[in-house]
Amino acid sequence: MNLVSTSSENTIQPYRNPGLNKIYNLLFCDNVDLYKSETQSADYPWSILLSDSPDPKALMAVAADGSLESRQKMLAYNRLLAKGFPINSRVLLGVIIEVGLADGLDVLAAFHDGTCRYINHSENVLIWDTQTEQSNQLVSQLFADSIGVVSRIGPWDKERTTFPGQGMVKLTFLVSDGLYFGQGPFSVLQNDAMGGPVINSGIQLMSYLIDQTNQQ
Known part of the structure; x- marks a missing residue:
């Protein structure tokens, strides 16, 4: 199971520039707090992805939404995995x-x-x-x-x-x-x-x- 970090301090820092470290860690879609600090939007799909207690069915809908960015879909999958929901597909x-x-x-x-x-x-x-x-x-x-x-x-x-x-x-x-x-x-x-x-x-x-x- 892929683990999603829930602490904004738990990031890997390969660069001297803190802004680049944030960009680097955002690539992996595994730190919810980083996305919360980066995204102020309350619109779909962020309203679901950044929720403290997202509904699993809503997360699955986001993951299956072909109109969304790949990183948004990956974040949805990671949040599901962190909650213990098995993913049977390999995308x-x-x-x-x-x-x-x-x-x-x-x-x-x-x-x-x-x-x-x-x-x-x-x-x-x-x-x-x-x-x-x-x-x-x-x-x-x-x-x-x-x-x-x-x-x-x-x-x-x-x-x-x-x-x-x-x-x-x-x-x-x-x-x-x-x-x-x-x-x-x-x-x-x-x-x-x-x-x-x-x-x-x-x-x-x-x-x-x-x-x-x-x-x-």
Whole structure:
């Protein structure tokens, strides 16, 4: 069962900038208090997602709502899991690739709805909410490669682990029935039959996003 943190102080802090640490932790959709501090809206679906005692049926409706953002749906699933409600489906909603470098942490997050976030080791952030045909193709490829991993491993049954150290890479998969992840030396996982395609697809997506931003 994926555990949802209920303390705003229980966050992982890989960056010097507190604002980037918040963006980083929001990617994982597992800290309700962070979303409460970030979102002031009382409209649907936030009225359900941020409720102190959300109705499970309402959460299931949010999770199944195809019009919503992937992170909203993942937050709904995580709140259900935290309440002990089993999720029988296995829907991949997000892929997060973290690479530990000598001078910081690179993080690429891609979501099923085509949105992406990239935080680099120099503490710059790229927010991608404008989808293009090519970005959608690159995200779709990353998800196709990631599903191959998710289908062969199981969900993590403890709280989320910290970010990888220098020379390491961590692959996190946000799935409806829990958080899945794998971690190891970058040089090893890049040549791994399961992890390699995910890393290489992530590199292609990251390069495209950076190029598009530099052209603006």
